[in-house]
Amino acid sequence: MAVTYADLRFAEIPLREIKVSEDLAETDAEDGDVMYENITGPNQPRVRTAPPAPPTGPDKYLRTGFWALVPLPTLILLLLSLLFLASTIGLTVTYIELSHQFHHLNWSLTQDLQRKEEELSAGKRNLERIWEEKEKMVQEKIHLNASLRECDRRSAGEREDLVWGINHLNTSLLECERRDKESTDKKKEAEERLKDLCPDDWILFGRKCLWFTNEKINWWKCDQYCKSEEGNLIVVQKNDLRLQDFLFNKTEDSWVGKEFNRNWYQRWKWPDQYENDWGKCWHIKDRNLKQESCSETKKCVCEKNLVHVSVKKYKSDDSPQLKLWGTSYHCWKND
Missing domain, CATH: 1.20.5 (Single alpha-helices involved in coiled-coils or other helix-helix interfaces)
Known part of the structure; x- marks a missing residue:
């Protein structure tokens, strides 16, 4: 079996003009590097191949590959x-x-x-x-x-x-x-x-003289006592606030009386604003008129009116007439 191999050696050799072929041997001897080629066969002689001619011009280098x-x-x-x-x-x-x-x-x-x-x-x-x-x-x-x-x-x-x-x-x-x-x-x-005009110990209030008792007795005794003093048990109307305030400041609780009814019957009766319950009498307490049994004991307030009237005859009538606080009175001589 024969084996083929080659030893290649490249060197940059300056290219010069070769004048004659005889100078090739001297040039190779001066350069010292030459290219050899192994050839198959044991006895085949080695052949020297001359390099290509360089391009024109002195001292030009050979370009290889892409360049x-x-x-x-x-x-x-x-x-x-x-x-x-x-x-x-x-x-x-x-x-x-x-x-x-x-x-x-x-x-x-x-x-x-x-x-x-x-x-x-x-x-x-x-x-x-x-x-x-x-x-x-x-x-x-x-x-x-x-x-x-x-x-x-x-x-x-x-x-x-x-x-x-x-x-x-x-x-x-x-x-x-x-x-x-x-x-x-x-x-x-x-x-x-x-x-x-008022007796001793009596107090003047408006057109009345008032007297306050310290003793507490029943209503009948109060009425009799005031009449014995030529007076009456005080009458207090429900709309008479001034008299109610005055009594409130003077006494805490006291009996009040009836007023004289000047009609044909000529009698004493409770005022029209009072509610008349049989067997009960009226008294004033804390400015309020109340009913209570007449046998209870309370203080008494008596009153007397101050009367100042003028009497004159009207027309040819011999009977004199008088007017007191809006009420007319007729007088007759008793034979």
Whole structure:
């Protein structure tokens, strides 16, 4: 079995012009490196292969592989194209990024501008509203000033009227005080004169003289006792609040009596406002008229009327007539 192998050794050999073929041996001897080729077969002689002729020009090197196929200008153009393509791609990427940033910035600026325009519009509306309110307040101020001037004018007139009214009222009050003093003085004089009309220990009240007992007895004894003093047991009408208040301040509980009925029967009876229950008598307590058994014991209040009447004849009648507190009386002479 035969094995084929080859030992290859390459070296950069400067290419020069070979003048004659005889110089090849000397050139190989000077270079020291040659290319050998193993050939199959044990006895086949080794053949030296001459290298290709170098390109024209002195001192030119041999180019191998891709570079041997591509001319130098084409390579330069290719490199320039690659550089241009890379630059174009970079510029395109930069343009895209800048365009994206520009669009984002433009969108942000548009949003800010719209927001600012809205704020400006709102501020303008607020300013218009404030201006309208200001105009309204100015009109209200003018109207208020006019109203205040009218009010001052009216107040001045009313003040004058009030001063006149106060002066007139003071004059009237002074006159009333003077008249009241005169009336009080006359009343005191009348009371002083009337005091002499009531017996000792009797109290003057209106047109009556009243006497209060300290002893508590039943109603019949009170009635008899008052008649023995030329008086009667006091009669209290339900609508006579002044007399009720006076009795409330003088006595806590006392009997009251009947009034004289001036009709044809000429008898004593309870006032019409009282409810007449058989076997019960009336008394006054805490300003209220109440019924109770006549046999109970209570204090007595007797009364006497102060009578001041004038008697005169009417027409040719010899019988005199008199009028006392709205009631007419006729008198006849007994034969």
